Amino acid sequence: MDPEAARTARESLDLAFQMSIILDTGLDRHTLSVLIALCDLGLNPEALAAVVKELRTEPSSSPPVLPPPSSFP
Amino acid sequence: MEEEDQQKLTDLVKELILRLLSCKSPNSASQSPSSPHFQASLRYAVRILSSRLAPSVAPDAAAVAESIKRHLAIHGKSSQALTFADLYSKFDSKTGPGSINNKWAVLYLLKIISEDRSLAGNDPNYPSLLPNIECFEAESGDKSRVSREREGGRVGWDKGVLLVSKDPENLRQLAFKEYADLVKEENEVSEELLVRDVLYACQGIDGKYVKYGSIVDGYILSDLVKVPRATRTMVRKLCELGWLFRKVKGYISDSMDRFPGEDVGTVGQAFCAALQDELSEYYKLLAVLESQSMNPIPLVSESASSGNYLTLRRLSVWLAEPLVKMRLMAVLVDKCRVLRGGAMAGAIHLQAQHGDLLVSEFMKRLLTRVCSPLFEMVRSWVLEGELEDIFSEFFIVGQQVKAESLWREGYRLHSGMLPAFISNSLAQRILRTGKSINFLRVCCDDRGWAESAMEAASAAGTTTRRGSLGYGETGALESLINEAAKRIDRHLLDVMYNRYKFKEHCLAIKRYLLLGQGDFVQYLMDIIWPELSEPANTISSFKLAGLLESAIRSSNAQYDDPEILDRLRVKMMPHSAGDRGWDVFSLEYDPRVPLDTIFTESVMVKYLRIFNFLWKLRRVEHALIGAWKAMKPNSITSQAFLKLQRAAKMPLLLTLRKCQVLWNEMNHFLTNLQDYIMFEVLEVSWLNFSHEMEVAKDLDDLLMAHEKYLNSILEKSLLGERSRALHKSLFILFDLILRFRSHADRLYEGINELQTRSGKSSLASRDNKKSGQQRNEGPSKTSSWASDGRKALTQRAGEFLRNMQNDLDSLAKEYTTLLEGFLSQLPVQQHVDLKFLMFRLDFTEFYSRLGVNKC
Numbered sequence: 001m002d003p004e005a006a007r008t009a010r011e012s013l014d015l016a017f018q019m020s021i022i023l024d025t026g027l028d029r030h031t032l033s034v035l036i037a038l039c040d041l042g043l044n045p046e047a048l049a050a051v052v053k054e055l056r057t058e059p060s061s062s063p064p065v066l067p068p069p070s071s072f073p
Numbered sequence: 074m075e076e077e078d079q080q081k082l083t084d085l086v087k088e089l090i091l092r093l094l095s096c097k098s099p100n101s102a103s104q105s106p107s108s109p110h111f112q113a114s115l116r117y118a119v120r121i122l123s124s125r126l127a128p129s130v131a132p133d134a135a136a137v138a139e140s141i142k143r144h145l146a147i148h149g150k151s152s153q154a155l156t157f158a159d160l161y162s163k164f165d166s167k168t169g170p171g172s173i174n175n176k177w178a179v180l181y182l183l184k185i186i187s188e189d190r191s192l193a194g195n196d197p198n199y200p201s202l203l204p205n206i207e208c209f210e211a212e213s214g215d216k217s218r219v220s221r222e223r224e225g226g227r228v229g230w231d232k233g234v235l236l237v238s239k240d241p242e243n244l245r246q247l248a249f250k251e252y253a254d255l256v257k258e259e260n261e262v263s264e265e266l267l268v269r270d271v272l273y274a275c276q277g278i279d280g281k282y283v284k285y286g287s288i289v290d291g292y293i294l295s296d297l298v299k300v301p302r303a304t305r306t307m308v309r310k311l312c313e314l315g316w317l318f319r320k321v322k323g324y325i326s327d328s329m330d331r332f333p334g335e336d337v338g339t340v341g342q343a344f345c346a347a348l349q350d351e352l353s354e355y356y357k358l359l360a361v362l363e364s365q366s367m368n369p370i371p372l373v374s375e376s377a378s379s380g381n382y383l384t385l386r387r388l389s390v391w392l393a394e395p396l397v398k399m400r401l402m403a404v405l406v407d408k409c410r411v412l413r414g415g416a417m418a419g420a421i422h423l424q425a426q427h428g429d430l431l432v433s434e435f436m437k438r439l440l441t442r443v444c445s446p447l448f449e450m451v452r453s454w455v456l457e458g459e460l461e462d463i464f465s466e467f468f469i470v471g472q473q474v475k476a477e478s479l480w481r482e483g484y485r486l487h488s489g490m491l492p493a494f495i496s497n498s499l500a501q502r503i504l505r506t507g508k509s510i511n512f513l514r515v516c517c518d519d520r521g522w523a524e525s526a527m528e529a530a531s532a533a534g535t536t537t538r539r540g541s542l543g544y545g546e547t548g549a550l551e552s553l554i555n556e557a558a559k560r561i562d563r564h565l566l567d568v569m570y571n572r573y574k575f576k577e578h579c580l581a582i583k584r585y586l587l588l589g590q591g592d593f594v595q596y597l598m599d600i601i602w603p604e605l606s607e608p609a610n611t612i613s614s615f616k617l618a619g620l621l622e623s624a625i626r627s628s629n630a631q632y633d634d635p636e637i638l639d640r641l642r643v644k645m646m647p648h649s650a651g652d653r654g655w656d657v658f659s660l661e662y663d664p665r666v667p668l669d670t671i672f673t674e675s676v677m678v679k680y681l682r683i684f685n686f687l688w689k690l691r692r693v694e695h696a697l698i699g700a701w702k703a704m705k706p707n708s709i710t711s712q713a714f715l716k717l718q719r720a721a722k723m724p725l726l727l728t729l730r731k732c733q734v735l736w737n738e739m740n741h742f743l744t745n746l747q748d749y750i751m752f753e754v755l756e757v758s759w760l761n762f763s764h765e766m767e768v769a770k771d772l773d774d775l776l777m778a779h780e781k782y783l784n785s786i787l788e789k790s791l792l793g794e795r796s797r798a799l800h801k802s803l804f805i806l807f808d809l810i811l812r813f814r815s816h817a818d819r820l821y822e823g824i825n826e827l828q829t830r831s832g833k834s835s836l837a838s839r840d841n842k843k844s845g846q847q848r849n850e851g852p853s854k855t856s857s858w859a860s861d862g863r864k865a866l867t868q869r870a871g872e873f874l875r876n877m878q879n880d881l882d883s884l885a886k887e888y889t890t891l892l893e894g895f896l897s898q899l900p901v902q903q904h905v906d907l908k909f910l911m912f913r914l915d916f917t918e919f920y921s922r923l924g925v926n927k928c
Contacts, residue, residue, distance in 0.1 A: 008167055011167060015167070018156075022145070023141065023145075025187045025190060026186075028092075034085055034092065037081075038086070039178035039179050043122060045181045046181075046185060048122070050121050051089070051090075054118075055094060055117075
């Protein structure tokens with residue numbers, strides 16, 4: 001990545017982070033960067049949000065028994 | 074490439090989960106990626122990710138940013154909203170390598186996460202009816218965390234126990250909660266269902282809750298259904314539309330039912346058709362509303378559920394205009410229930426006189442359709458004379474009559490069916506035009522009017538096709554009718570004058586029936602005199618006809634048009650015993666179709682009366698002239714005078730003188746009367762009539778002029794109603810004159826006889842005279858009888874003369890009295906022309922002075 005691109009990326013991340021602070025999402029910088037990368041790859045943001053929600057609010061009890069994971073999109 | 078992506082994806086997901094888990098419980102030991110918790114979470118995450126592949130909202134970054142901003146602003150964080158806006162604009166402007174490509178996704182993600190967080194922080198028990206209250210939050214993020222912790226502090230909502238806490242936010246939330254409960258309680262039925270029911274009611278169908286109550290005569294919400302009063306009132310108001318609709322629909326279906334029975338006319342049908350058109354517009358609106366009542370408003374923010382688009386209030390706004398229109402239609406339906414045809418059109422027209430633009434536009438549309446059959450009828454009547462009126466809705470009615478009364482009685486106006494926008498004079502003109510066409514077609518056998526009609530139509534700018542006139546174009550209608558009337562009238566008069574020679578026939582009637590052709594009348598009188606003195610039942614009309622013929626041939630009348638002479642005939646009136654020929658004879662003129670429209674039966678009767686009167690006058694005049702012929706000084710009388718003895722001379726002289734004087738008086742009277750009738754009555758009236766014939770514009774004018782002419786003649790010649798007494802005395806005078814004539818005849822016959830008798834003796838005496846001296850006395854040798862006879866003769870002569878004298882005296886007296894009576898009555902007459910008669914008869918004031926003296 002050339003410095004220009006890197007700078008852009010950094011700035012975009014900064015902006016996104018500030019927006020997320022305003023919106024009070026409770027995400028930290030790193031998580032946010034991961035999420036942004038995932039969005040860029042084309043995942044459904046609704047699904048990601050659902051994941052975030054579930055994994056956040058889920059208490060530390062045993063997770064539900066899950067069927068074997070289906071293939072990724 | 075895809076493999077790489079996949080790997081990256083997996084890595085990233087793992088990373089995410091790690092961070093999330095570690096973030097959640099920082100002190101937890103299950104941090105390694107190989108922990109079962111982690112694996113479980115991973116599997117769970119994958120499941121979620123694969124289940125929702127496509128977003129449900131359109132990828133529009135700006136829209137999302139907007140909604141976020143709005144969201145922030147609503148909740149009182151306006152400064153933050155501004156900051157956010159600023160950030161977003163910067164964020165959005167970052168393009169090129171290294172920037173985020175799927176900006177929308179990022180924003181959306183942030184939004185949802187923040188909403189989820191705020192949702193999690195609030196009490197999940199809030200009812201959905203108060204969407205705005207759901208998102209109520211504290212002013213800043215700190216407080217929201219506080220509220221989250223407060224969760225645990227709330228006690229038993231469901232049990233109905235309210236905790237009064239010191240937090241103001243709590244109070245507000247409590248109040249809202251209470252209100253929500255109340256609303257829920259009252260509203261058994263949701264607004265959506267009510268709206269649907271109201272929509273059904275507006276089409277006349279009973280809904281689940283809103284039914285038609287026949288007692289109340291309206292659509293009402295059953296009392297059992299618990300709805301707040303406000304809603305009930307609103308539903309009631311909206312259902313008025315349903316009631317009006319029912320009424321209008323009822324009328325339409327009623328008329329449709331009656332139609333086969335031919336009770337509803339074309340105008341009624343047009344009215345129903347127009348109403349149905351309006352109703353179909355109404356249906357369209359209702360269909361749109363119904364479809365909208367099912368769908369919620371599509372909003373950008375998903376979480377705010379808006380309820381249904383169509384609330385009762387919105388419905389009332391939408392239905393306001395149809396309500397006005399439906400009310401108008403219902404009013405019209407009420408008014409027109411019993412009316413038909415032109416009356417219906419007139420009633421609707423009256424309703425259309427309204428200031429409101431909406432109303433007048435609507436009415437105009439309706440009226441255009443309703444009046445089109447009427448206008449069609451007018452057009453076909455005016456241009457073709459056709460009356461196609463099965464349901465008797467037109468304001469002109471026709472009846473079957475004979476050809477001769479077609480003009481007067483064949484058609485007339487029916488003012489009940491005359492709509493208000495057609496004035497009376499216009500209607501008269503319409504009637505006359507159509508009548509003329511029919512008259513031409515039936516009575517005159519004329520086809521030329523068709524061209525006139527086409528000319529008229531083109532001159533007026535319309536065509537002779539159907540449907541070219543409409544309501545609101547009264548100006549066009551009037552111009553069409555004027556043109557048509559003008560042309561048809563002219564054509565009719567042309568036909569009358571040229572083809573049927575109306576003027577000539579009138580003149581002929583004047584000459585023959587009104588005794589204008591002097592020489593003919595004189596000759597006729599001469600040859601018919603002896604015939605008519607016979608009793609009526611011995612006279613044969615054929616003989617009289619023959620006499621008429623010879624009279625015509627020997628006078629100037631023979632040069633007349635044979636067609637006219639054809640029609641002149643002798644008529645014998647029905648006679649009773651004791652009538653003389655004079656009483657039953659008359660001439661008649663036979664007008665044929667179409668002239669008998671003008672010369673109807675009653676008109677000919679009037680002519681007959683006048684003829685009789687004039688004929689009698691002529692007869693008396695003739696008699697008097699005959700007397701004069703006998704009375705003129707001639708040798709017989711003078712010889713008789715000379716021959717008679719002295720004793721008889723004086724009486725002879727006196728008698729003769731008396732006779733002369735009386736004759737003079739009578740002659741004076743008769744001549745003046747005759748002159749008056751001839752010149753001042755007949756000629757003057759004829760002149761007036763000719764003038765009016767020139768200026769007559771149509772047949773009606775002509776008829777009126779002719780009637781006026783006849784009536785004036787009747788009035789002036791003492792045949793009218795008011796002059797009955799005068800008329801009687803006049804006829805008595807005539808009789809007297811006739812008696813005088815017979816007396817005079819007798820007198821002169823007597824003198825002649827005396828003369829012839831004494832002529833024999835005078836012959837002898839003449840011989841004696843030759844010897845020198847006339848000797849009255851002394852019987853001659855030749856005829857002792859003669860001398861005897863002379864004495865006897867003288868005696869007889871004396872007697873005779875005395876008788877005559879007495880008779881004449883009495884006659885004279887009678888005459889004078891009668892004449893006085895007649896003259897005294899004259900000034901009392903109303904008619905100004907009779908004063909002229911008076912003047913003529915009495916211009917020396919001889920009689921009035923006589924009267925004065927007597928008094």
